Amino acid sequence: MTTAMLDFLLQPLSEPFFARALLAVVLSGTTCACLGAYVVLRRMAFVSTALTHSILPGVVGALLLGLSPYLGALVAALLTAAGAAWLASRKGTSEDSAVGVMLSVMFAAGIALMQQANSWRDFAGLLFGSVISVGNADLMVIGTTGVIVLFGLRALHKELELAAFDEEYAALLGARPALMRVVLLVLVALGSVACVRLVGALLTTALFVIPAATGVLLGRTVPQVMAWGTGCALLGGVSGLYLSYYATAVPSGAGIVLCCALPYLVARIFAPRR
Amino acid sequence: MSRVIATLSRHLGDVVFSVLPSIPYAQKEKNGCPGIAVSAKQLTAAARLDGPVAFHDATFEIPCGCRTALIGPNGSGKSTLLRVLAGLTPIRSGEVLVAGESPRLGRSRIAYLAQRPHLTELFPLQLRRLVQMGTYAHHGWFEECQHGDEAIERALTRLGLSGLADRPVHTLSGGQLQRALIARAVVQGAEILLLDEPYAALDQPSREIIDRFLFEEGSAFTVVMATHDPADLGRFDRILEMRDGTVSTRHACSGHDHRHA
Numbered sequence: 001m002t003t004a005m006l007d008f009l010l011q012p013l014s015e016p017f018f019a020r021a022l023l024a025v026v027l028s029g030t031t032c033a034c035l036g037a038y039v040v041l042r043r044m045a046f047v048s049t050a051l052t053h054s055i056l057p058g059v060v061g062a063l064l065l066g067l068s069p070y071l072g073a074l075v076a077a078l079l080t081a082a083g084a085a086w087l088a089s090r091k092g093t094s095e096d097s098a099v100g101v102m103l104s105v106m107f108a109a110g111i112a113l114m115q116q117a118n119s120w121r122d123f124a125g126l127l128f129g130s131v132i133s134v135g136n137a138d139l140m141v142i143g144t145t146g147v148i149v150l151f152g153l154r155a156l157h158k159e160l161e162l163a164a165f166d167e168e169y170a171a172l173l174g175a176r177p178a179l180m181r182v183v184l185l186v187l188v189a190l191g192s193v194a195c196v197r198l199v200g201a202l203l204t205t206a207l208f209v210i211p212a213a214t215g216v217l218l219g220r221t222v223p224q225v226m227a228w229g230t231g232c233a234l235l236g237g238v239s240g241l242y243l244s245y246y247a248t249a250v251p252s253g254a255g256i257v258l259c260c261a262l263p264y265l266v267a268r269i270f271a272p273r274r
Numbered sequence: 275m276s277r278v279i280a281t282l283s284r285h286l287g288d289v290v291f292s293v294l295p296s297i298p299y300a301q302k303e304k305n306g307c308p309g310i311a312v313s314a315k316q317l318t319a320a321a322r323l324d325g326p327v328a329f330h331d332a333t334f335e336i337p338c339g340c341r342t343a344l345i346g347p348n349g350s351g352k353s354t355l356l357r358v359l360a361g362l363t364p365i366r367s368g369e370v371l372v373a374g375e376s377p378r379l380g381r382s383r384i385a386y387l388a389q390r391p392h393l394t395e396l397f398p399l400q401l402r403r404l405v406q407m408g409t410y411a412h413h414g415w416f417e418e419c420q421h422g423d424e425a426i427e428r429a430l431t432r433l434g435l436s437g438l439a440d441r442p443v444h445t446l447s448g449g450q451l452q453r454a455l456i457a458r459a460v461v462q463g464a465e466i467l468l469l470d471e472p473y474a475a476l477d478q479p480s481r482e483i484i485d486r487f488l489f490e491e492g493s494a495f496t497v498v499m500a501t502h503d504p505a506d507l508g509r510f511d512r513i514l515e516m517r518d519g520t521v522s523t524r525h526a527c528s529g530h531d532h533r534h535a
């Protein structure tokens with residue numbers, strides 16, 4: 001029985017593509033879950049959706065120009081954040097609608113560019129994720145962005161927490177809450193670039209929101225929220241990977257997101273009422 | 275499990291903070307109260323940049339250590355005046371000095387408590403951490419605060435919160451939260467407290483604790499408090515009345531003058 005179990009778990013690991021995918025899931029799951037804590041606590045889920053969706057035109061545009069897709073994705077995400085901030089800076093446009101405008105414009109631009117590139121099929125992995133195609137270069141990018149994001153979160157922990165909890169007091173202390181918001185948006189842009197390979201542009205928000213939402217149900221401090229969120233992301237990510245390995249009908253991106261939703265559901269039902 | 279994560283996080287913090295410089299949030303303040311905590315000359319301000327003027331040509335002085343009540347009907351500009359003194363709202367014209375400097379953000383000697391603080395709801399934060407935020411004023415960027423535990427405990431005890439230190443902030447009552455925010459201002463090292471109707475919707479025990487804290491003998495704070503309660507006014511040293519866009523001083527401060535001079 002146990003040998004069968006072990007075999008079930010170890011057999012996929014003997015394939016290099018699965019081992020690489022597993023490492024990628026662990027790295028970007030941790031990154032997104034920690035970052036997601038602030039996305040959820042600051043109610044920025046919609047902004048993060050816009051950033052992750054804007055990766056589409058970034059990557060397609062970069063491929064058309066012969067540039068690095070990661071660079072294109074990052075530039076597009078930052079452009080979206082800056083554009084939304086600019087649109088919302090005038091009275092009469094709420095931040096909500098500014099983000100909505102940028103989201104749909106960028107995504108439409110992405111679809112138009114895909115038509116230019118003439119091959120929709122090539123971009124399926126971009127939209128829905130293709131964890132099995134993760135190469136060593138991708139792992140390097142995922143690892144580097146992960147280190148940058150976690151470093152930033154740790155270095156600015158007390159400022160990010162303060163700005164998220166009590167913006168006015170942060171301003172009174174001189175701790176620049178507006179700057180902290182920008183820093184957070186840049187980190188989210190970096191984080192989405194890191195996991196677009198795994199779950200695709202359409203589902204990347206899920207990795208920010210679902211684990212962190214689980215963490216918020218269980219944690220009593222921000223670091224605890226991040227820890228529970230990371231646990232949920234790793235559990236969901238790894239089991240999703242196995243699911244898509246054994247049940248080939250389930251694409252890896254969808255499998256990971258569905259498996260992340262399970263711990264959330266359990267926590268939602270059984271977490272002590274706060 | 276949580277202990278492992280705490281240890282991991284601490285070690286990661288040690289690495290991160292050892293490579294980063296520590297930069298203060300704002301430029302340093304001059305020390306010592308110059309005898310006058312607040313002085314305003316021909317001060318005019320509006321609640322919003324493009325909005326109507328809230329009060330105009332206000333000229334008044336508040337000595338250090340003086341407890342000042344700010345009275346007047348709703349919409350008379352009490353909140354705007356407090357926000358101007360805190361550095362949150364720019365002035366239209368005139369001159370104002372708080373502890374000898376023009377109001378600006380990043381001054382640890384001045385604390386401001388809004389009437390309804392905009393705190394993010396259901397934020398995972400314990401009371402002790404909320405009070406600890408006051409010490410950030412003395413740290414600055416890229417530093418975790420390890421010091422000030424004693425000051426935090428003392429502030430918690432003085433405001434009757436010592437049993438609640440581990441409680442999540444969102445489970446506190448309005449009075450407990452108000453006391454916690456005052457404790458945070460104390461830990462911050464504030465000498466001038468700008469309070470916008472701190473008694474609104476408080477129960478008697480909370481009110482008494484805050485009262486004792488602000489008005490007890492030997493408490494060295496300069497207090498500027500917006501209030502609606504006429505029964506309250508006897509305890510103040512000075513009353514600023516705001517009406518129809520003007521500010522008038524009703525009676526002078528005695529006994530507390532030049533305490534810090």
